[in-house]
Amino acid sequence: MLNDKRLMVVMPAFRAARTLEATWRGLPHDIVDRVLLVDDASNDETVEIAKKLGIDVLLHEINLGYGANQKTCYQAALEDGADIIVMVHPDYQYEPRLATAMAAMIQSEVYDIVIGSRITGGGALRGGMPLWKYIANRGLTAFQNLFLGAKLSEYHSGYRAYSRQVLQTLNWQGNSNDFVFDNQFLVQGIVSGFRMGEISVPTKYFDDASSINFKRSVQYGFGVLSTSVAGLLKRTGLYRSPLFSLSEINRP
Ligand SMILES: Nc1nc2c(ncn2[C@@H]2O[C@H](COP(=O)(O)OP(=O)(O)O)[C@@H](O)[C@H]2O)c(=O)[nH]1
Ligand SMILES: [Mg+2]
Structure with a gap:
């Protein structure tokens, strides 16, 4: 608990043994x-290790994808009654100790969404992020900020914290089952007017922490571009994508 708020950590896992x-x-x-931990039909010891550590586990019988995995995570978090939900990849790429700081930013009720940014601390390249990923990250981020009227330092982090209200409000159930889920979620958050905070997070790149290849990344990049366009169309009132269907919040 963080003051009187229930804190749940969810880990979308695939081959995280x-x-x-x-x-x-x-x-x-x-x-x-x-x-x-939600396991997306890993073919390694992820589930056995999770159970040994006393982590609650939900299983996908077949591999449904990264976005589908998070849908299972957030459905479970809502059923759990959690007030603050931290999502972190179990690939030890992000510093888990900073979950306290991220959760506290939600607990304070100053922010609804907190992103663990690998960019603001300046450590992404030092941590081993490949140069092409870094350039793509910076380019897509600039594009998205422009289209969405936002000022985030990145949109691609696998470390975030959300308030319960965010999970109850956004139409994440309708998002992609693939990697672009994460990006759609943030754009939904921006368009809906949720307050977004960031914290600098050191990152480490090593073989087990990064498996997405160039082709998948390009596919992801196009998904990001189309999500940005959808966000712009919604902001300008020209077209409302189903991504934004449940996205009005009532803030006093
Ligand atoms: N659920 C699910 N997760 C996946 C799949 N492939 C990769 N992941 C997870 O997606 C996350 C991001 O992938 P990763 O290779 O670490 O990307 P990078 O760190 O951004 O280069 C990691 O936590 C992986 O475990 C998949 O098929 N299903
Ligand atoms: Mg990773």
């Missing part, structure tokens, strides 16, 4: 009420 324990050990267990 070699990195799960390190990620889990770094979490602030004194304040985390529940850790849930």
Whole structure:
């Protein structure tokens, strides 16, 4: 609990056997009420290791994709009654100890969405992010900020915190089952007027922390561009994509 708010950590997992324990050990267990891992039909020991560590596990019988995995995570978080939800990749790429700081930004009710940014600390390249990924990240980010009238430092981090209200409001159920899910979620958050905060997070790139190849990344890039266009059309009132269907929030 963080003051009187229930904190849940969700991990969308795929072949995370070699990195799960390190990620889990770094979490602030004194304040985390529940850790849930959703396994997307990994063919390694991810599930066995998660159970050994006492992590709650939900299973996909077949590989449904990264976005589908997060849908299972967030459905479970809503059913759980969690007030603050931290999503972190179990590939030990992001510093788990900073979950405390991210959750506190939600708990304060100053922010609804917090992004763990690999860019603001200046450590992305130092942490081993490939140059082509860095350039693509910066380029897509500039494009999205322009289209959405936002000022985020990145949109592609696998480390985020959300308030319960965000999960109850956005139409994430209608998002892609693939990687662009994450990007659609942030654009939905911006268009809906949720308050977005960021925190600098060190990142580490090593073989087990990064498996997305160039082709998948290009596909993701096009998904990001089309999501940005959808956001712009919604902002200008020209067209309302189904992405934004449940997205009006009532803030006093
Ligand atoms: N659910 C699911 N997750 C996947 C799949 N492929 C990759 N992932 C996860 O997606 C996340 C991001 O992929 P990753 O290779 O780490 O990308 P990068 O760190 O941004 O280069 C990681 O947590 C992977 O475990 C998949 O088929 N299904
Ligand atoms: Mg990774």
